[in-house]
Amino acid sequence: MIKATVYVTIKQNVLDPQGSAVQGALHSMGFSEVGKVRIGKYMELELDTNDRSEAETRVKAMCEKLLANTVIEDYRFELSL
Amino acid sequence: MIKATVYVTIKQNVLDPQGSAVQGALHSMGFSEVGKVRIGKYMELELDTNDRSEAETRVKAMCEKLLANTVIEDYRFELSL
Numbered sequence: 001m002i003k004a005t006v007y008v009t010i011k012q013n014v015l016d017p018q019g020s021a022v023q024g025a026l027h028s029m030g031f032s033e034v035g036k037v038r039i040g041k042y043m044e045l046e047l048d049t050n051d052r053s054e055a056e057t058r059v060k061a062m063c064e065k066l067l068a069n070t071v072i073e074d075y076r077f078e079l080s081l
Numbered sequence: 082m083i084k085a086t087v088y089v090t091i092k093q094n095v096l097d098p099q100g101s102a103v104q105g106a107l108h109s110m111g112f113s114e115v116g117k118v119r120i121g122k123y124m125e126l127e128l129d130t131n132d133r134s135e136a137e138t139r140v141k142a143m144c145e146k147l148l149a150n151t152v153i154e155d156y157r158f159e160l161s162l
Binding site for chain 2: 001007008009019022025026029031033034035036037038039040041042043044045046047048049058061062065066067
C-alpha cells in the first residue's frame with residue numbers, strides 16, 4: 001500500500017478570500033503580527049498498489065482531473081510506502 | 082519574517098464525509114485502487130516577527146483559538162525563516 005499526500009494551494013496571483021477572512025479574524029483577536037494568509041487543501045489517499053511509478057502517474061491524473069482546479073490552483077504530492 | 086505552515090487534519094476516529102465523497106468520485110472515475118481518503122487544511126501564514134520561540138507560542142494559540150476545532154481536528158505546524 002502506498003500513501004499519497006497531496007497539497008493543493010491557490011496560485012500566487014489568484015485572490016484568496018478565505019485567507020483574507022482568516023487574516024482579518026486573527027487581527028481582530030489580537031494577532032496583529034499576522035501578514036498574508038493563504039489557505040489550501042491537504043489530502044491523504046491510500047492506494048492499493050505497490051508500484052511507485054504507476055502510483056505517481058495515477059495520482060497526477062487524479063489531481064489534474066478532480067483534486068485540483070489547475071486554472072487557479074497548484075498541486076504537489078508525496079508518495080510513501 | 083517567519084513563515085508558518087499549519088496542517089489541520091480530522092482526528093482518526095472522526096468521520097470525514099468530504100473524504101468519502103472524494104473517494105466515491107475517484108472510484109466512479111476509474112481510480113479503483115483508492116482506499117481511504119482523508120481531507121484536511123493546509124495554511125501558510127506570514128508572521129511579522131523574527132523571534133522563533135515567540136512565534137511558536139503565538140501560532141499554537143492561533144490554532145487552539147481559531148484555525149483548528151480541537152474537538153474533532155488535530156493540528157501541527159512548521160516554522161521557517
